[in-house]
Amino acid sequence: MEKKRIGVIGCGQWGPNQIRSFFFHAKTRVVRICDTDAGRLAANQALFPGIQVTQNYKEITQSPDIDAVVITTPVSTHYQIAEDALSHGKDVLCEKPLAIRAEECDQLARLAEKNKRILMVGHVFLFNPGILELKKLVRAGEIGELHYLHAQRTNLGPVRQDVNAVYDLASHDLSIFNFLLGAQPKVLSATGKCYLQKDVEDVAFISLEYPGNVLAHIHVSWLDPKKIRQITVVGTQKMMTWNDLSPSGPVEIYSKHVEKDPYYHDFGQFHLLVKEGEVRIPFIKNTEPLKQQADHFIECLLERKKPVTDGEFAAQVVRTLEEIEKILKASRA
Numbered sequence: 001m002e003k004k005r006i007g008v009i010g011c012g013q014w015g016p017n018q019i020r021s022f023f024f025h026a027k028t029r030v031v032r033i034c035d036t037d038a039g040r041l042a043a044n045q046a047l048f049p050g051i052q053v054t055q056n057y058k059e060i061t062q063s064p065d066i067d068a069v070v071i072t073t074p075v076s077t078h079y080q081i082a083e084d085a086l087s088h089g090k091d092v093l094c095e096k097p098l099a100i101r102a103e104e105c106d107q108l109a110r111l112a113e114k115n116k117r118i119l120m121v122g123h124v125f126l127f128n129p130g131i132l133e134l135k136k137l138v139r140a141g142e143i144g145e146l147h148y149l150h151a152q153r154t155n156l157g158p159v160r161q162d163v164n165a166v167y168d169l170a171s172h173d174l175s176i177f178n179f180l181l182g183a184q185p186k187v188l189s190a191t192g193k194c195y196l197q198k199d200v201e202d203v204a205f206i207s208l209e210y211p212g213n214v215l216a217h218i219h220v221s222w223l224d225p226k227k228i229r230q231i232t233v234v235g236t237q238k239m240m241t242w243n244d245l246s247p248s249g250p251v252e253i254y255s256k257h258v259e260k261d262p263y264y265h266d267f268g269q270f271h272l273l274v275k276e277g278e279v280r281i282p283f284i285k286n287t288e289p290l291k292q293q294a295d296h297f298i299e300c301l302l303e304r305k306k307p308v309t310d311g312e313f314a315a316q317v318v319r320t321l322e323e324i325e326k327i328l329k330a331s332r333a
Contacts, residue, residue, distance in 0.1 A: 003029040004301055007060035007090075009081055010072035011035035011044050013158065014095060018070050021294040023048045028298060034060050061085040068118075068301060071095060074162040079104040082119070086111045091118040093297050097171045097321060098314035100163075105318050109311025118300050120307035121314035123175040127292035129284045130242045130250030131176055134233060138180050142253070143235030148215040149177055150232045154224035164201040166192065166324050169220035174317050175309070176231065177208070177216050184316050185210045190327040195223060201328055208320075249281040 006022045008015060011033055022028045032052040035041050041053040057073075060066055061084040068091040071081050079099040085092050086108065098105045098121045112119035125131050137143065151173035160168050178184060185208035192204030203221040210216060229244035239254040246252075255277025300307045 001027070003027055004298060005029055005031045005065060005067045006070060007032045007034070007063070007066040007068070008070045008072065009034045009057045009060055010074075010095075011037070011040040012072065015040075015072040016044055016047070017290055018072050018093075018294075019044060019048055019051075021290050022070065023051070025294055025298065027302070028294075031065055032060055032063070057081055058084065061090060062088045066090060068093065068297075075100060075167060076162050079108065082108050083111065086115055086117050086119065089115060089117065091301055093120045093122060095122040096124075096175065096314070097121075097163075097167055097318050098311065099318060100167075102315045102319040102322055105311055105315035109315060112311055116304075118297075118304070118307065119311045120297050120300060121309045121311070122293060123172070123179075123309045123314070123317070124289050124293050125172050125176055126179050126309055127289040127296065128244070128250075129287055129289070130244065131179070133251045133282060133284050134231070134240060134242055135180055137240060137251075137253070138233070142238060143233065143240060144237030144257070145235060146181070146212065146214045147234045147236065148217070149180070149234070150216070151176070151218045152228045152230050154219065154221040155227040156224060157222055159196055159202065159222050161197065161200065164192070164194075164204070164325075164328075165220045165222050166190075166201060166204050166206070166328070167321055169222075170204065170206060170218050170324070171317055171321060173218045173220075173231070174320055175313075177210070178313070178316060180233075181210050181212075181214065183211050185216060185320060187320060187323045187327065190324045191331065192328050194332070199332060204324075204328065206324055250284060251282055253280045253282065255280070 006028050008019050019030055023030045030051055033044055034054050034057045036055055045051055045053050061069055069085040071094040078094055082092050082094050153169045188207040188209055190206045192201035194201050196202045202223045206218040208216040231242040233240045237257050239256055241252045242250055257275050
């Protein structure tokens with residue numbers, strides 16, 4: 001079978017990881033990479049011999065020797081590049097978020113459908129083995145009915161200039177929550193501050209509500225002493241945590257809950273009982289999420305199937321990001 005020919009646009013912080021994923025993939029061949037920085041191109045060409053380089057992205061999006069385009073440029077450029085690629089018959093894998101505005105995401109999704117092209121967005125944590133385990137446990141009713149979710153995603157940097165910490169970091173947790181619950185939230189509140197740059201929030205606290213009376217909270221920051229990637233899921237029967245940096249295993253299941261005392265008769269008795277139990281750490285095979293994402297993209301290309309993280313899913317995430325941004329923008333005044 002002939003290998004799919006890939007072009008990668010953007011060789012900054014994340015680009016080389018995508019180049020690696022497809023360069024060493026058995027079913028793909030990276031033909032050409034693009035960046036405005038000649039030094040980055042030279043460095044990547046040295047790492048991945050045989051790759052052509054260009055500083056003009058249209059030599060990838062409009063080239064007949066490219067089957068699929070991988071976009072890892074700043075968010076503000078996603079729409080323009082993806083639109084050009086889809087218009088010229090290319091399948092597209094674009095880093096998250098797909099665009100700044102949900103309307104642009106919708107337009108790209110419609111264009112992909114019209115041209116019968118694959119449009120996939122790099123919400124890479126949906127290919128994380130720990131998150132997939134959470135999804136399986138939630139779907140199986142392991143923890144009972146959900147009460148709430150809490151996500152914390154913090155570190156000291158890296159500080160971006162093209163988008164704030166909400167678009168950069170909270171987009172991950174929104175995609176995870178939407179994936180786990182199979183639903184979209186309404187934004188209850190959001191607060192953030194621009195400590196390092198004007199009009200660019202580097203810290204934010206977001207409160208959401210999902211259907212079924214499920215609350216969710218997200219804390220993101222570029223200005224924190226600790227790198228934390230953690231989610232807590234609380235249900236009526238059990239509780240779970242996902243910690244992407246845990247050495248013992250990413251998922252822990254706590255057999256803890258609170259229930260009403262069946263022998264409660266009057267207000268003079270305490271009727272809520274705390275039930276303690278064991279903590280279980282399931283075995284989860286350690287596979288690289290980026291490789292799993294690349295495998296899924298190639299599977300979609302070959303079988304012409306709808307990606308898990310398609311344009312519609314991406315637009316739902318961006319729609320919530322826009323709501324949060326409106327609240328934060330109003331508070332800056």
